[in-house]
Structures are given as structure tokens and as C-alpha cells.
Amino acid sequence: MEWFESLALLLGSILVLMAIGMPVALAFLAANILGAWFFMGGAKGITLLLNNGFGGLTNYALVPIPLFLLMGEIFFHTGLGARMFNAIDRLLGKLPGRLSYVTVLGGTAFSTLSGSSMGSTALLGSLMVPEMTTRGYKKHMSIGPILGTGGLAIIIPPSALAVLLATLARIDVGALLIAGIIPGLILASFYIATIYIQTKIDPSAAPAYDVETLSWGQKMRLLFGDVMPMLSVMVLIVIGMVGGLITPSEAAAFGALGVLILAVLFRCLSWEAMKKSVVGALRVTLMAYLIVFGSATFSQLLAFSGASSGLIRWATSFDLAPVAMLLVMFGVLLLLGMFMEQISMMLLTVPIFFPLAASLGFDPIWFGLIILLALEISFTTPPFGLLLFVMKGVAPKDTTMREIYLSAFPYMGCSMLLVALLILFPQLALWLPGM
Amino acid sequence: METVGKLYRGFLYAMAGIAGVMLVWLMISVIMSVVMRNSGLQPFAWLFTSSEYAILYMTMLGAPWLVREKGHVHIELVTAALPIGMRRVVSRLVALLCVLVSLILAWKGAELLLGNITRNDLDVRAYYFPKWILTIAFPVSFGLMAIEFSRFVFGDNLMHSGEAGIHE
Amino acid sequence: QETITAVHAFPESLIYTKSFLEFVDKVNAAGEGVVQIEVRGGPEAIGMFQQPDAVRDGVVDMVYTPGSFYAGALPEKDALVTSNMTAAETRANGGIELIDQIHQEKMGLKYLGWFDSGVCYNLWTRNEPTLDDGGNLDVSGLKLRGNAVYNAFFTDYLGAQVIDLPTTEVYSALERGVVDATGWTQIGLIDLKWNEFLNYRIEPCFFSTDLGTVVNLEKWNSLSEEARTIVQDVAIAHEAESSEKLGAVRDEDFAKLEAAGMKVVTLEGDAADAYLAAATQKTWDRMKGLMAESPQGDGNYDKLIELFYK
Numbered sequence: 039m040e041w042f043e044s045l046a047l048l049l050g051s052i053l054v055l056m057a058i059g060m061p062v063a064l065a066f067l068a069a070n071i072l073g074a075w076f077f078m079g080g081a082k083g084i085t086l087l088l089n090n091g092f093g094g095l096t097n098y099a100l101v102p103i104p105l106f107l108l109m110g111e112i113f114f115h116t117g118l119g120a121r122m123f124n125a126i127d128r129l130l131g132k133l134p135g136r137l138s139y140v141t142v143l144g145g146t147a148f149s150t151l152s153g154s155s156m157g158s159t160a161l162l163g164s165l166m167v168p169e170m171t172t173r174g175y176k177k178h179m180s181i182g183p184i185l186g187t188g189g190l191a192i193i194i195p196p197s198a199l200a201v202l203l204a205t206l207a208r209i210d211v212g213a214l215l216i217a218g219i220i221p222g223l224i225l226a227s228f229y230i231a232t233i234y235i236q237t238k239i240d241p242s243a244a245p246a247y248d249v250e251t252l253s254w255g256q257k258m259r260l261l262f263g264d265v266m267p268m269l270s271v272m273v274l275i276v277i278g279m280v281g282g283l284i285t286p287s288e289a290a291a292f293g294a295l296g297v298l299i300l301a302v303l304f305r306c307l308s309w310e311a312m313k314k315s316v317v318g319a320l321r322v323t324l325m326a327y328l329i330v331f332g333s334a335t336f337s338q339l340l341a342f343s344g345a346s347s348g349l350i351r352w353a354t355s356f357d358l359a360p361v362a363m364l365l366v367m368f369g370v371l372l373l374l375g376m377f378m379e380q381i382s383m384m385l386l387t388v389p390i391f392f393p394l395a396a397s398l399g400f401d402p403i404w405f406g407l408i409i410l411l412a413l414e415i416s417f418t419t420p421p422f423g424l425l426l427f428v429m430k431g432v433a434p435k436d437t438t439m440r441e442i443y444l445s446a447f448p449y450m451g452c453s454m455l456l457v458a459l460l461i462l463f464p465q466l467a468l469w470l471p472g473m
Numbered sequence: 474m475e476t477v478g479k480l481y482r483g484f485l486y487a488m489a490g491i492a493g494v495m496l497v498w499l500m501i502s503v504i505m506s507v508v509m510r511n512s513g514l515q516p517f518a519w520l521f522t523s524s525e526y527a528i529l530y531m532t533m534l535g536a537p538w539l540v541r542e543k544g545h546v547h548i549e550l551v552t553a554a555l556p557i558g559m560r561r562v563v564s565r566l567v568a569l570l571c572v573l574v575s576l577i578l579a580w581k582g583a584e585l586l587l588g589n590i591t592r593n594d595l596d597v598r599a600y601y602f603p604k605w606i607l608t609i610a611f612p613v614s615f616g617l618m619a620i621e622f623s624r625f626v627f628g629d630n631l632m633h634s635g636e637a638g639i640h641e
Numbered sequence: 642q643e644t645i646t647a648v649h650a651f652p653e654s655l656i657y658t659k660s661f662l663e664f665v666d667k668v669n670a671a672g673e674g675v676v677q678i679e680v681r682g683g684p685e686a687i688g689m690f691q692q693p694d695a696v697r698d699g700v701v702d703m704v705y706t707p708g709s710f711y712a713g714a715l716p717e718k719d720a721l722v723t724s725n726m727t728a729a730e731t732r733a734n735g736g737i738e739l740i741d742q743i744h745q746e747k748m749g750l751k752y753l754g755w756f757d758s759g760v761c762y763n764l765w766t767r768n769e770p771t772l773d774d775g776g777n778l779d780v781s782g783l784k785l786r787g788n789a790v791y792n793a794f795f796t797d798y799l800g801a802q803v804i805d806l807p808t809t810e811v812y813s814a815l816e817r818g819v820v821d822a823t824g825w826t827q828i829g830l831i832d833l834k835w836n837e838f839l840n841y842r843i844e845p846c847f848f849s850t851d852l853g854t855v856v857n858l859e860k861w862n863s864l865s866e867e868a869r870t871i872v873q874d875v876a877i878a879h880e881a882e883s884s885e886k887l888g889a890v891r892d893e894d895f896a897k898l899e900a901a902g903m904k905v906v907t908l909e910g911d912a913a914d915a916y917l918a919a920a921t922q923k924t925w926d927r928m929k930g931l932m933a934e935s936p937q938g939d940g941n942y943d944k945l946i947e948l949f950y951k
């Protein structure tokens with residue numbers, strides 16, 4: 039089979055199965071069975087699929103997500119989250135879309151430091167979306183910023199994916215990490231601008247209800263009584279990570295513990311709330327991890343059958359101007375990103391893209407950052423961006439996938455804009471590492 | 474027959490219960506190993522390994538329950554566009570396809586399990602652990618998923634609602 | 642013309658993978674018109690730890706992987722881990738023949754060759770290591786990262802606090818001070834950039850890499866006599882060449898590290914002997930115990946040690 043036939047078979051089968059309404063995880067598994075049959079010599083390929091699932095699921099890197107979910111669910115079901123957001127709402131006064139801004143700031147800080155895009159989306163999604171919806175925000179005002187900031191985890195250091203990329207491409211890890219700081223902050227400021235524009239265009243998207251003016255004493259009471267204790271959980275686990283007491287993978291467990299302790303102190307921990315929290319976290323985890331089970335093998339089938347490497351070689355075989363070539367590579371990453379997970383994409387593309395970039399005269403650090411941005415965007419590209427499903431799992435029941443896709447688009451646009459800026463002004467990435 | 478149904482339901486929910494316990498265990502094991510490490514003790518290596526195994530058990534044991542709860546996310550595109558009669562047919566056919574996939578995986582999972590037992594395969598991490606204790610989750614989980622999906626083939630309750638969008 | 646499909650355990654950027662790809666090129670040159678190896682990729686094509694099962698089941702014909710990735714099926718791989726000899730020496734004395742025979746019997750695999758041998762492991766630390774009165778390494782204050790290969794040695798003998806971390810997390814763990822020491826092969830520290838945080842290398846080195854090329858036995862037997870001869874001959878030649886080449890790479894790496902300030906601390910006399918003896922003995926104990934549990938028993942134990950350790 040030619041590479042494009044393999045590609046058509048694999049992508050075609052998964053898209054058809056999804057379109058007729060097969061659960062996403064089962065669609066992956068069915069496509070895998072088909073692919074294993076064609077490319078891995080029949081029934082023995084299906085055994086490999088199970089072994090892959092075994093390897094994919096017994097992986098410590100998956101520990102943080104359920105625990106960040108648990109943390110968010112406990113925050114929500116004990117009412118601690120509502121209490122904190124009430125206070126923030128009142129402290130910020132009349133600014134339209136204020137909780138959206140809070141989401142960008144909190145999401146940037148949190149996803150950046152935790153380094154986990156899925157974990158951060160899980161936490162903020164379960165924490166903010168229900169709260170903001172009950173306060174009259176339209177869904178895209180909460181879902182969008184969370185999906186946007188989730189991706190920042192891999193741009194701004196610390197970032198495990200950036201370290202892995204630098205190792206695979208044999209470029210300076212430190213320089214790549216530092217190169218991400220300014221572009222990452224620019225991206226966060228684009229997100230803020232997006233919210234500002236959205237509230238200007240559609241004032242009803244965020245409630246602009248009047249809040250009574252507070253005295254200094256009242257403000258202090260809110261700040262120290264309702265905001266600081268919750269914030270301190272986050273601050274403590276960040277200190278633990280920065281101080282080397284805990285790894286980012288371990289931070290989620292302490293986050294959940296911290297919220298549990300707070301709930302005990304504030305006397306709002308009930309058996310009922312605890313049970314709801316575990317069930318809530320479990321539902322989303324199971325849904326996401328069965329997709330992980332199926333998508334791990336799907337990525338491998340794309341590689342093993344030669345479909346994805348054929349695509350990459352074909353796309354890079356044209357004799358194009360450097361910038362056009364860059365856009366081709368970027369486009370290939372976005373296309374693969376709709377169906378593959380990030381690490382497989384890196385393993386597949388780095389050996390071809392980086393030598394090509396070098397021959398085109400690109401700075402490797404700058405190019406590495408562009409690749410990271412493509413990976414960042416692919417977390418939220420329909421149909422299979424993993425963050426989209428995590429969001430679907432944590433958002434209120436009546437949230438449609440269409441709403442989630444539409445919420446993500448402006449924030450993907452921000453990332454694209456940043457890529458354009460980096461092409462025009464490479465110094466945005468290279469100035470800081472060159473210091 | 475009714476007793477069988479009751480027993481089956483009990484088993485399904487017990488497995489989901491274990492999945493929930495596994496989730497809580499993740500938290501406990503991580504906290505224990507960090508506390509031990511930072512107080513100068515050597516954390517038990519099985520804390521780390523058990524949390525990796527817990528993720529597998531959690532996912533596999535909870536998956537059939539999530540089928541019953543319609544918690545596996547799917548997209549309604551075709552089913553939403555069809556008239557009600559056709560929708561019923563397509564919905565049942567999709568569920569049948571899910572049964573088929575689950576059965577194939579349950580069968581190959583059982584084969585893998587038997588292979589692990591006869592080959593005496595070990596999973597090597599901090600310890601050498603008999604692999605069949607882990608892979609037994611496959612035939613059990615996919616077998617039960619096949620049963621749960623078949624309820625959407627033959628039962629009154631359809632998997633698809635007919636409302637456009639992604640459903641969970 | 643016959644075709645052998647192949648995958649490799651590590652990403653393409655790693656030096657060991659490059660060595661395997663050289664081997665493939667040599668076979669494809671020598672086997673033109675007779676036999677060709679078709680590389681399907683690395684861990685992105687079949688998961689790193691699933692590759693041994695994949696070649697066993699015949700999903701792929703050939704795999705380049707450390708024996709430690711299938712330790713559960715073949716504990717005898719520890720003979721290579723603890724070896725202080727090169728592939729050429731053990732090829733000459735019949736050691737590899739015995740290993741091949743065990744692979745065929747236990748896993749249905751042809752053991753084609755032990756590549757990139759002669760590279761050993763060091764312990765690398767951030768702070769100057771302390772030695773006790775007897776000159777022995779004192780690990781009580783170390784936060785040591787471990788893994789399944791050397792845990793028998795680190796924990797059973799050194800009594801260290803081992804923190805199990807995947808390779809990809811070690812960089813950030815070193816950065817934050819979660820760990821401050823790790824074992825690693827003599828080569829590769831610079832590629833992983835861990836030298837940004839590690840400042841001391843402890844000698845003597847211990848163990849050996851155990852990277853080998855295995856082929857599904859059914860596939861191997863189905864090949865023509867001519868094809869088998871070409872592949873096997875090239876493999877035997879590559880065993881010797883790769884080990885010499887890596888020796889030169891190690892010397893280069895060491896020189897680069899030393900120029901960048903890496904200091905060497907050497908255990909002397911009895912302390913060094915005890916250190917090395919423990920590394921091998923604790924690992925042999927593990928091997929013997931696991932061999933005894935398998936249906937084939939531990940009959941080959943003494944023979945293996947005789948052939949792989951001088």
C-alpha cells in the first residue's frame with residue numbers, strides 16, 4: 039500500500055466511525071483493529087494493540103490528571119470555589135468579563151508552573167466553568183481562556199515537552215526554555231485582548247451587574263477570609279515544586295490534599311460532597327484514558343504503516359522558499375495534530391524537520407519554539423485535540439462540542455498570530471536566550 | 474433470571490467502586506512517598522509501581538460502568554440529521570459495532586492473559602510482577618463492555634439522543 | 642529479494658540508534674538483490690516496551706533493544722548487564738552462542754548480535770561525594786535516581802534512597818533538586834544535558850550496555866541460506882566495529898565534560914573492589930533467583946558467568 043492509501047484508510051475509517059456516532063474511544067479501537075489487521079499481520083497485531091494499551095496506561099505521567107480533577111471537584115462540591123469566586127467577583131468591582139481575566143491570569147500561572155496542559159485544563163475546567171456559567175457568563179467566556187492557557191504549559195518553562203524536544207533535536211535545552219518566556223507572555227496578553235474584544239462586541243457575554251462598593255475593611259475581610267486561604271493551597275504547592283520538595287507530577291496530590299484540609303477547616307466537607315467529587319473526577323478520567331488507550335496505538339499505526347512519514351516526506355519534498363517551507367512544516371504538524379498525540383508527533387517529525395530547518399538557515403532555537411507552538415495549538419484542534427475532550431468532560435452537561443470548538447478558535451487564532459509575529463520578529467524568541 | 478441481573482449489576486458497580494478507590498489510592502500513594510522522601514526515609518518502591526498499576530485497573534474496571542452511564546463521549550452528526558425511524562436503526566447498528574469491537578478485544582485479551590500465564594511473563598519495574606494479574610483486566614473489562622453495549626442494541630434505551638453535538 | 646522489517650527502541654537522535662542504522666545500511670549494501678532490512682521507525686512506530694513482544698509475535702521481524710526491556714521473559718540478560726567483556730570476546734568464547742540458544746528456547750528469537758558493547762555505567766553526582774574512613778562511597782545524603790537496571794545494586798548494596806523517575810523527567814528533577822545523583826552510561830550525558838547540573842563522575846564504572854538485535858525465529862528460519870549468512874556476517878562484524886567506535890566517542894565525551902568542569906572521583910583499592918563486586922554479585926543473585934523460577938531452571942548460571950565475566 040502506498041502511504042497515501044494507508045493514510046486515507048486510517049483517517050477515513052476513524053472519521054466515518056466518529057461521524058456515525060460511535061464513542062470516540064471505541065472508534066479509535068475499531069480503527070486500530072482494522073489497521074492492525076492490514077499493517078501488522080492480522081490477529082497478532084490486535085495483541086500488540088492490547089500490549090500498547092497496557093504500556094500506555096501503566097504510566098506515571100498519567101497520575102496528575104485525575105488528581106487535578108479531584109482537586110477541582112472538591113473545590114466545587116464543597117462550595118469553597120463558589121466562596122472564592124464570590125469574593126473575587128466583589129473585589130474586582132464592575133469590570134465586564136472579570137472572571138475571564140482571572141481565568142487567564144490564574145490559568146497562565148498554574149498551567150505554566152504545573153507544566154501539565156491536561157491537568158491544568160482539568161482543574162480550571164471543573165473549577166471555573168460551572169461557577170462562571172451560574173454567574174451568567176456565556177460558555178465561551180470560560181471555556182476559551184481555559185483551553186488557551188492550557189497550552190501555555192508547554193511554552194513557558196518549566197515544560198517537559200520542551201525538554202524532550204530539545205533532547206530529540208539536540209539543541210540547547212536551557213535556551214529553548216528561556217526562548218519561550220517572552221512569546222508565552224505575549225500569548226497570554228493576546229488572550230486578555232481577546233476577552234476585551236469579545237466583551238466589547240457582545241456585552242451580554244459577560245454579566246455587567248452592579249456590585250456594591252465595599253469599604254476597605256470589607257475588602258480586607260474578603261481577601262483574607264475567602265481568597266487567601268484558597269490561593270494559599272496553590273501557592274504552597276508552587277513553593278513545593280520550585281523548592282524541589284515535590285515534582286510537578288506529584289503536585290496534584292498535594293493540591294487535592296490541601297483543598298480537603300481547607301474543607302475540613304471551613305466545615306464544609308461532607309461525605310456526600312466527597313463521593314460526588316470522586317465520581318465526577320472518575321467519569322472524566324475514565325473517558326479521557328480510554329481515549330488515551332486507543333489513540334496511543336492509532337498514532338503508532340500511522341507511523342508503522344508509513345502513512346505519516348510518507349506525508350512528511352512528500353510535503354517536504356517540494357523546492358520552496360524558506361518561509362513557505364516553514365508554513366508547510368507547520369501545516370503538517372497541525373494536520374497530524376488533529377489525530378496524533380504530541381510525543382509521537384515529535385519523534386516522527388524531529389529527525390526530518392530539524393535537518394531541513396538547518397539547511398534552510400533557520401535558527402534551531404527559534405524553529406524549536408515554532409514547533410512547540412504547533413504542538414500547543416494541536417492540543418485544541420478539532421476533532422481530536424485531547425483538551426477538548428477533557429473540557430467536554432468537566433463542563434456542564436448541556437455544553438455541546440460545537441460550543442467547545444467555537445470557544446477554542448479565537449485562542450488558536452492568537453497562537454497563529456504569535457507565529458506570524460515570530461516569523462517577522464525572530465528576536466522575540468531569541469533576545470532573551472542571547473542575553 | 475432476576476437474581477442473575479442483580480448479581481451482574483452488583484458486580485458492575487463493585488468494579489466501578491474499585492476504580493474510585495484506585496483514584497483515591499493515587500493521591501495517598503503520592504503523598505506517602507513524598508512525605509517519606511522529604512523526611513529522609515526511603516519511600517517504598519511499591520508506592521510508585523502501585524500507582525502505575527492503579528491507573529490501568531481504574532480505567533479498565535470503570536469503563537463498563539461508564540458505558541451504562543453513557544459517559545463515553547460521542548458525536549451526533551449523522552444520527553441527528555436522520556428521521557426518527559432511521560435514527561433508531563443506525564443507533565442500534567453503531568451499538569452493535571461497539572459490541573463487536575469489545576468482543577474482539579475481550580477474546581484477544583483472554584488469549585493474551587492465557588499467554589501471560591503459560592509463558593510465566595513478568596512485568597519488570599521496581600519489582601518483577603506476574604503480568605497476568607494485570608492483563609486479566611482486559612477480558613473482564615471488554616467482556617462487560619460488550620454486555621453493556623448490547624443493552625443499547627436490544628434494549629429500549631438508545632445510545633443516541635438525536636440532538637446535534639457531542640454527547641457524553 | 643527478501644525483506645526484513647525492523648524497529649528500534651530509542652529515538653533516532655540517540656547514538657545507539659545511529660549505530661543500528663549503520664548496521665542496516667551495511668546489510669542493505671551487502672545484501673543487494675538478496676535481502677534488505679526495512680526500518681519502520683522507533684518508539685513512535687511500536688512502543689519501546691512493547692517491541693520485544695511484537696517481535697516475538699511476528700508483528701515486526703527485527704528489533705534493536707536493550708535486553709533489560711524483556712527482563713521478565715529472559716533474566717539471563719543480566720549476564721550481559723554485568724559483563725566486563727566486549728561482544729567480540731564473548732563471540733569468540735561461545736558466550737553469544739549460548740545467549741542465542743537461550744533466546745531461541747525461551748522466546749523464539751534469534752539473537753543476532755550484541756552491538757555497542759564495552760560501554761559501562763558511572764554514578765554521576767551534583768555535589769562532591771563523601772567517602773568514609775575505608776574510602777567507601779557514602780550515599781546517605783544523596784538523592785539518587787534509580788531504575789530497574791541498577792536498583793538491585795543501588796538499594797541492596799549501597800542502601801541509597803532511590804527515586805524512580807522516567808528518563809524524560811530527570812532533567813527537571815535535577816533542575817529542582819528532587820534528585821542530585823543518577824547512574825548513566827559513559828556516553829550520552831551531554832545529549833541529555835544533565836551535565837548542566839551534574840559535576841562529579843565516580844569511578845570505577847560498572848555494568849555494561851546490553852543492546853542487542855533480535856529476529857523472530859520463524860522469520861529467520863524462513864530466510865534463504867544466503868540471506869542468513871549475509872545478515873549474520875554483517876552483524877558479527879558490526880559487533881566489533883561498533884564497540885571500537887563507541888570507545889572513541891566515550892573518550893571524546895569525557896574530554897568535553899572535563900573541559901567543562903566535570904571532576905572525577907575515583908574509589909581506590911579495597912573500596913573499589915567491594916563496590917564492583919557488589920554491583921555484579923547483587924545482580925547475579927537476582928538473575929539466579931529468577932532463572933530458578935522459570936521452567937528451564939538455573940542450569941546455565943555458572944556457564945554464563947564464566948563466559949561473560951573475566
Ligand code: NA
Nearest residue numbers: 150191194196
Ligand atoms: Na510550563
Ligand code: NA
Nearest residue numbers: 186189449453
Ligand atoms: Na492556544
